[in-house]
Amino acid sequence: xxxxxxxxxxxxxxxxxxxxxxxxxxxxxxxxxxxxxxxxxxxxxxxxxxxxxxxxxxxxxxxxxxxxxxxxxxxxxxxxxxxxxxxxxxxxx
Amino acid sequence: xxxxxxxxxxxxxxxxxxxxxxxxxxxxxxxxxxxxxxxxxxxxxxxxxxxxxxxxxxxxxxxxxxxxxxxxxxxxxxxxxxxxxxxxxxxxxxxxxxxxxxxxxxxxxxxxxxxxxxxxxxxxxxxxxxxxxxxxxxxxxxxxxxxxxxxxxxxx
Numbered sequence: 675x676x677x678x679x680x681x682x683x684x685x686x687x688x689x690x691x692x693x694x695x696x697x698x699x700x701x702x703x704x705x706x707x708x709x710x711x712x713x714x715x716x717x718x719x720x721x722x723x724x725x726x727x728x729x730x731x732x733x734x735x736x737x738x739x740x741x742x743x744x745x746x747x748x749x750x751x752x753x754x755x756x757x758x759x760x761x762x763x764x765x766x767x
Numbered sequence: 768x769x770x771x772x773x774x775x776x777x778x779x780x781x782x783x784x785x786x787x788x789x790x791x792x793x794x795x796x797x798x799x800x801x802x803x804x805x806x807x808x809x810x811x812x813x814x815x816x817x818x819x820x821x822x823x824x825x826x827x828x829x830x831x832x833x834x835x836x837x838x839x840x841x842x843x844x845x846x847x848x849x850x851x852x853x854x855x856x857x858x859x860x861x862x863x864x865x866x867x868x869x870x871x872x873x874x875x876x877x878x879x880x881x882x883x884x885x886x887x888x889x890x891x892x893x894x895x896x897x898x899x900x901x902x903x904x905x906x907x908x909x910x911x912x913x914x915x916x917x918x919x920x921x922x923x
Contacts, residue, residue: 681882690889704774 680708682744691746699752701732709745710735719755719764731755733765768866768888772881776856778824784810785820792842794834795820809834819844826853 682692696705703715710732717723720731730738733755739745757763785795786805795818796805809817817832825848829836836842846853862881864872868888872881 681885684886685889688889707774 678711680710682708682739686744692744693747694745694750695747696750698750699755700736700748700750701752701755702750705748705750706732706736709739709748718752721759721764721766768864768868768885770862770864770869770872770881770885772862773860776858776860778826778853778856780822780824782818782820782822785818789820790838791820792837792839792844793820794818794832794837822846823853824848824856825850827851 685692692708694700694705694708696702698705699718700706701710701718706712706715706718711729712732712735713729717727717729718732720734723729723731733752736745736748737756740748754763756765758765758767781791782795784798785793786798787803788805789796794809796808797810799805811817817834817837819832819837821844823844823846826846827843828846828849829843830845832845859875862872862876864884866888868884871884871887
């Protein structure tokens with residue numbers, strides 16, 4: 675049985691581009707379905723995770739997938755999940 | 768190919784037999800026998816309580832039902848099951864497709880079929896010797912088996 679791979683991952687080998695565009699926070703479950711694996715839809719920022727959880731939060735996975743050019747463009751709300759608490763965001767890292 | 772589809776429904780239902788000008792949000796006025804407008808009085812349920820056009824299965828809920836309240840922008844429709852918010856619904860959803868391979872989207876299907884339809888559409892410009900060979904072949908079989916009369920899958 676093959677592990678599930680999001681649609682944009684399959685498109686990389688075909689030289690197709692992928693984007694996630696949403697009027698909701700980009701780390702919400704629906705737009706995140708294009709780039710993230712998560713045990714729960716609520717793990718949007720690293721402070722949403724319980725202690726000892728090694729799996730990256732959804733916002734972190736978005737950055738990873740964009741750096742890997744699997745997601746070429748992401749447009750949406752919820753920037754607090756990518757900002758530190760010092761910048762009025764919700765991240766502790 | 769362009770596909771327009773949601774990933775879930777909401778637990779919302781629309782009453783039938785609400786006459787003309789029973790807008791949303793509004794109380795559900797019956798159908799006028801003359802076919803013009805609607806009766807002056809809203810329809811009522813078995814408890815003599817006025818109906819609304821829209822009802823939710825679950826979520827937060829209002830019980831007041833005058834037309835003035837029902838047409839207020841902040842009015843919250845009645846819900847059968849009390850919850851602080853309305854979660855997703857489980858009904859079937861619509862899928863609209865246009866362009867190459869859109870003919871494969873029809874009838875009642877499992878949601879994973881959407882991906883299998885998009886698959887041949889995205890390989891349509893590839894030649895068979897490319898790295899997409901295996902997938903393109905599988906895609907061709909998909910289009911053939913779904914539509915035996917379709918004799919020119921451009922992907923191979």
